[in-house]
Amino acid sequence: MMTLHFTVPNMACSACSDTITHAIKAVDPSAKVNADLKTKLVDVETQASETSVKQAVSEAGYTVA
Ligand SMILES: [Cu+2]
Structure with missing residues (x-):
């Protein structure tokens, strides 16, 4: 289990963060996703690889920054 931190500059609203969360959970259903709309920061606790999460x-x- 590791925690990834990245920024998603075009995450604008809760629909965006829901879409992002679902995309990550499609890769790892047990992932814990915390997406902050104000800072555009996404934290993901996951067993999936960083590459596969960012690709999703x-x-x-x-955009993953
Ligand atoms: Cu949105």
Whole structure:
């Protein structure tokens, strides 16, 4: 289990954070996702690889910074 931290600059509202959360949970159903709309920071506690989590977010249409 590791915690990833990254920024999603185009995460604008709760629909965005829901989409991002679902995309990550499709990769790892046991992932814990915390997305902060104000700071655009996303924290993910997961067993999945950083690459696969970031890829899921970008495939959902979001920028991973
Ligand atoms: Cu949105």
